[in-house]
Each structure stands twice: as structure tokens, then as C-alpha cells.
Amino acid sequence: xxxxxNFAGIEMKNPVTVSSGTFGYGREYSQxxxxxxxGAIITKGTxxxxxxxxxxxxxxxxxxxMLNSIGLQNPGVEYFAQNDLPFLRKFDxxxxxxxxxxxxDEYVELCKILNTLDIDGVELNLxxxxxxSGCMAFGSSYEGVxxxxxxxxxxxDKPLIVKLTxxxxxxxxxxxxxxxxxxxxxxxxxxxxxxxxxxxxRRPILANNTGGLSGPAVKPVAVRMVYQVxxxxxxxxxxxxxxxxGEDAIEFILAGAKAISIGTGNFISPDVSIKTIDEIENxxxxxxxxxxxxxxxxxxxx
Amino acid sequence: MQLMAELVKKExxxxxxxxxxxxxxxxxxxxxxxxxxxxxxxxxxxxxxxRPISIYNLDKENGILEFIFQVKGRGTKILAQRxxxxxxxxxxxxxxxxxxxxxxxxxxxxGGGIGVFPLYELAKQxxxxxxxxxxxxxxxxxxxxxxxxxxxxxxxxxxxxTDDGSYxxxxxxxxxxxxxxxxxCIFACGPLPMLRAVREYAIENxxxxxxxxxxxxxxxxxxCLGCAIKTxxxxxxxxxxxxxxxxxxxxxxxxxxx
Numbered sequence: 240x241x242x243x244x245n246f247a248g249i250e251m252k253n254p255v256t257v258s259s260g261t262f263g264y265g266r267e268y269s270q271x272x273x274x275x276x277x278g279a280i281i282t283k284g285t286x287x288x289x290x291x292x293x294x295x296x297x298x299x300x301x302x303x304x305m306l307n308s309i310g311l312q313n314p315g316v317e318y319f320a321q322n323d324l325p326f327l328r329k330f331d332x333x334x335x336x337x338x339x340x341x342x343x344d345e346y347v348e349l350c351k352i353l354n355t356l357d358i359d360g361v362e363l364n365l366x367x368x369x370x371x372s373g374c375m376a377f378g379s380s381y382e383g384v385x386x387x388x389x390x391x392x393x394x395x396d397k398p399l400i401v402k403l404t405x406x407x408x409x410x411x412x413x414x415x416x417x418x419x420x421x422x423x424x425x426x427x428x429x430x431x432x433x434x435x436x437x438x439x440x441r442r443p444i445l446a447n448n449t450g451g452l453s454g455p456a457v458k459p460v461a462v463r464m465v466y467q468v469x470x471x472x473x474x475x476x477x478x479x480x481x482x483x484x485g486e487d488a489i490e491f492i493l494a495g496a497k498a499i500s501i502g503t504g505n506f507i508s509p510d511v512s513i514k515t516i517d518e519i520e521n522x523x524x525x526x527x528x529x530x531x532x533x534x535x536x537x538x539x540x541x
Numbered sequence: 542m543q544l545m546a547e548l549v550k551k552e553x554x555x556x557x558x559x560x561x562x563x564x565x566x567x568x569x570x571x572x573x574x575x576x577x578x579x580x581x582x583x584x585x586x587x588x589x590x591x592r593p594i595s596i597y598n599l600d601k602e603n604g605i606l607e608f609i610f611q612v613k614g615r616g617t618k619i620l621a622q623r624x625x626x627x628x629x630x631x632x633x634x635x636x637x638x639x640x641x642x643x644x645x646x647x648x649x650x651x652g653g654g655i656g657v658f659p660l661y662e663l664a665k666q667x668x669x670x671x672x673x674x675x676x677x678x679x680x681x682x683x684x685x686x687x688x689x690x691x692x693x694x695x696x697x698x699x700x701x702x703t704d705d706g707s708y709x710x711x712x713x714x715x716x717x718x719x720x721x722x723x724x725x726c727i728f729a730c731g732p733l734p735m736l737r738a739v740r741e742y743a744i745e746n747x748x749x750x751x752x753x754x755x756x757x758x759x760x761x762x763x764x765c766l767g768c769a770i771k772t773x774x775x776x777x778x779x780x781x782x783x784x785x786x787x788x789x790x791x792x793x794x795x796x797x798x799x
């Protein structure tokens with residue numbers, strides 16, 4: 240039975256990775272699970288300079304999901320390179336850095352640095368809904384996505400994955416922009432912009448008013464978008480959005496995702512990613528699937 | 542660590558306040574006063590997130606971990622319905638910032654409402670270590686006074702106040718704390734207005750003060766970065782945030798802005 244995949248030029252021992260912002264830089268969860276078992280680790284969104292993030296409350300629970308508005312708090316790429324990357328490199332798993340910025344120049348400068356680091360790939364974050372400039376502002380138009388991706392492509396030799404926002408009218412056309420600009424893969428979905436109101440105080444619960452919705456609540460939207468994107472582009476898809484077990488993961492793979500990632504599920508239980516790997520293997524045994532690659536996009540539409 | 546801990550005893554202390562005792566020797570062995578647990582209330586995805594709940598008592602002899610919680614929303618309501626013999630999914634002990642009393646002789650403990658629960662283990666350990674423990678607990682009214690007898694056992698002096706004077710002293714616990722002129726360190730947990738007043742008093746009088754804070758969180762492990770607290774020394778335009786689950790939940794009062 241083969242679970243190995245090559246995702247956009249990145250060798251992974253299985254298709255399971257963990258989503259940016261739900262796994263830090265691996266340290267905390269390394270006390271609970273064996274990081275060597277993961278196909279890849281996608282780091283917390285990392286910027287050129289440190290970012291302090293938004294005011295509290297930054298998170299709140301919603302029906303089968305949660306809203307967050309962290310605001311990309313991170314120590315910056317320099318700190319990451321000196322302190323977190325050496326730690327992550329101790330494990331036998333691919334390391335993908337989620338890169339975020341507020342201007343095109345920042346993305347480019349950051350990716351120049353990332354190009355010199357011992358990492359396996361970059362996930363370009365054009366989809367965070369919680370910062371005033373950059374990110375989703377670029378990610379919501381064909382032109383914006385194409386321009387950033389092209390400019391980053393010029394300075395980055397490593398595999399380039401672009402993470403898409405679902406907060407658009409036509410995600411397939413945005414994915415096409417990513418492909419046209421020369422990226423090696425796409426990942427989707429980032430969170431859906433949402434809001435929750437405290438009816439006692441008559442104010443939104445999040446200090447930033449709105450935040451990104453994640454968790455099982457968003458899964459059907461994500462599966463639909465993965466399918467649509469798979470019909471529009473040839474580059475591989477990293478699918479995510481509400482995956483908390485092997486069955487969810489298989490759904491994404493059938494819809495067209497070559498790899499999948501666990502996000503909010505990590506908060507429910509630190510071992511969700513490892514259990515998901517086991518459950519994917521159980522499914523493969525049950526249905527005599529010799530190679531996980533054979534399942535990708537195998538949904539038959541009605 | 543993550544444990545499936547058997548619920549061995551369940552007590553209804555007040556109509557909406559429950560004390561759970563679970564078998565969790567591994568957690569009890571290493572937990573410190575002030576640390577907390579992140580508890581999954583059921584095995585479903587609804588409600589999705591764990592509930593952060595403070596540790597009330599560590600029974601080291603029997604490996605029993607106790608926590609007390611108030612039924613406030615759907616999560617705690619489901620938790621309250623769990624029955625003896627069931628296993629509860631617990632992450633803990635969490636938080637690096639715990640109450641540290643070793644270097645002090647005269648400790649003043651001040652708590653308000655449901656904020657008194659995490660102070661019990663602290664008072665107990667401080668007393669066991671020969672400290673002079675003066676405890677000030679405030680409640681809104683007589684009906685809400687909890688654990689008076691338990692705190693009595695572990696305090697050299699216990700003052701109970703009620704806002705409306707329906708039981709013991711009338712007024713706020715801090716009014717009595719301020720009369721105590723023999724304090725080496727203040728330990729506080731309770732509603733924000735109380736913590737703010739305690740913090741201000743401690744800073745003005747140059748008394749070391751440790752406060753336990755809460756903020757909405759998801760993972761409890763320092764990953765999601767949800768539970769941010771602004772540091773006192775960082776300017777408004779360039780705020781620096783620490784996290785309740787990681788640097789806290791107990792902070793030096795002067796270090797954080799609340």
C-alpha cells in the first residue's frame with residue numbers, strides 16, 4: 240500500500256499535513272504526537288518583520304466551528320530561521336512555511352529570504368481575512384493574485400503553493416490566476432469571513448468585529464470549492480476546511496485534493512492528524528486502494 | 542498530557558456549580574497551583590472546543606484531580622450531565638505561569654465569586670509549607686458563598702464578604718485586604734474589576750502581586766494564539782501580547798495590562 244505523494248515537488252510520506260496557524264512551529268504539539276509521522280508541517284503565517292496581532296477577544300466558538308481574528312501574530316522570519324526552523328528540522332517531515340505580507344514588496348523580500356532557508360516549500364498566504372492590508376486584499380482578485388504570485392515566483396526556486404480565500408465569487412478563476420502565474424500548487428480553503436454578536440452587550444464578540452470561520456461547519460463549502468478548482472487547474476490541490484478524521488480527508492481527496500491538512504481539528508485534540516493518517520490507511524485497506532494517488536479526484540458526479 | 546480520566550465523584554455545590562473528582566494520577570503528580578485543564582465536554586464536534594477550567598484540588602495521596610465549574614453555556618451544561626464512571630478527555634496541567642509562594646512568609650489570598658476555586662490548592666500548599674495564610678473571599682450575596690469551610694481549614698485568617706451584607710462582612714474583599722498591613726505577596730483571582738483594583742493597590746504600595754487571568758481560547762497549549770493579554774510595558778501603538786494559556790494563567794500583576 241502506498242501513501243507517499245509528491246505534492247508540487249515536495250515529497251511527503253503521506254498526504255496529511257497541518258494547517259497554518261493551527262500548529263504553531265510544531266513545538267507544542269511535539270509533546271503530544273510524533274511529528275515524524277506527518278506528511279508535512281505548515282508553519283504559522285510568518286512575515287518579514289514580527290507582528291503583534293489583534294486585540295482580545297481573538298477567538299469564539301460557533302455552531303460546529305469557531306471564529307478567529309488573531310491578526311497573524313508571529314515572531315518574523317529572522318526569528319523563525321534562528322529558533323524554530325532548527326527545531327522543526329529535527330523531524331523527518333517536510334517543512335512548508337506560510338508566508339504573509341502587507342505589500343507586494345514585503346512578500347517578495349520575505350520569499351527571497353525563504354529561498355535561502357532549509358525548507359521544502361512556501362505556502363503564500365493571500366487569504367488571511369484578519370489584517371487590514373495585504374493577504375486577502377490581494378487574494379480576492381484575479382489580477383491581484385497573479386501579480387503577487389508572478390513576482391514571488393521570480394525570486395523563489397522552491398515549490399510555491401498559493402493559499403486561496405473562499406471569500407470570492409469564483410474561486411476557480413482565482414486558482415487559474417495562480418496557475419498562470421507559475422505556482423506549483425494551490426491550497427484551499429482559508430477561513431470564511433464571519434461575525435458573532437453578543438446579544439447582551441449588542442456588540443460583536445471579537446475585538447476585530449469579524450473573523451475567519453473554520454471547523455466542521457465549513458467543510459461542505461471547502462469540498463465544493465476543491466472540486467471546482469480541480470476542474471479548472473492542473474496543478475495539485477492541498478485541500479482543507481473542517482477535516483477532523485479520515486472520512487473527511489477521503490472526501491477531499493475524492494473531490495480532487497492530492498494532499499489535505501488538519502486545521503481547527505488540532506484544537507479539538509492534538510492527535511487528530513495522526514488518527515486521520517491511520518483512518519486513511521484503513522479506508523485504503525477496506526476498498527483495496529493500492530496507491531493513495533489513485534483516489535485523487537475520483538468522485539463521480541451525479 | 543492528554544488523559545481519559547474516570548469521573549469518580551460528582552458534587553452539586555450550588556444549583557449551577559459542580560465539583561468533579563477524576564482519577565488522573567499523572568496530572569496530579571506534576572500540576573502546580575494556578576494551572577488549568579482544557580476539557581472536552583463530550584466526544585462530538587458540537588460544541589467544538591474544549592473548555593478551560595482551573596484546578597481546584599490536587600489529592601496527591603489518592604491521585605485524584607478535582608475541578609469546580611459553573612454551568613454557563615452549552616458546553617458546561619453538557620459537562621455537568623456526565624455521570625460517574627465515564628471517562629473525560631482532559632488536557633493538562635496547562636499554563637507555565639502558576640502561583641509561586643515559596644519566597645514569601647505572609648501571603649494574602651483574595652478571590653471573588655467563582656474565581657475562588659483556583660485559590661484553594663494555593664492556600665492549601667502555602668499552609669502546608671508553613672506560610673501565614675490570610676484569605677479574603679468576596680461574593681455577591683449569601684447564596685453564592687462557596688467553600689467557606691474548605692478555605693477555613695487552610696487559612697490562618699479567613700474573611701468572607703458579601704456585596705449586600707447578607708452574610709458575614711458587608712462590602713468588597715479588597716477593603717479588608719487593604720487593612721492587612723503584613724503582606725509579602727498578594728495572590729488574586731476573580732472578576733476583572735476586582736483584579737484591576739487589587740493590581741492598582743499592589744503597585745501603589747509596592748507589594749508583589751500575582752493574578753490569575755482568563756481570556757477566550759481554543760487550544761490551551763499556546764498554538765492558536767487566541768488568548769492574548771497586552772503587556773504593561775508595551776506602548777499602545779506597538780502592543781506586545783502574551784498568552785493566558787502559555788505565559789499565564791498566573792501573571793505578575795505589574796507585567797500585564799488588564
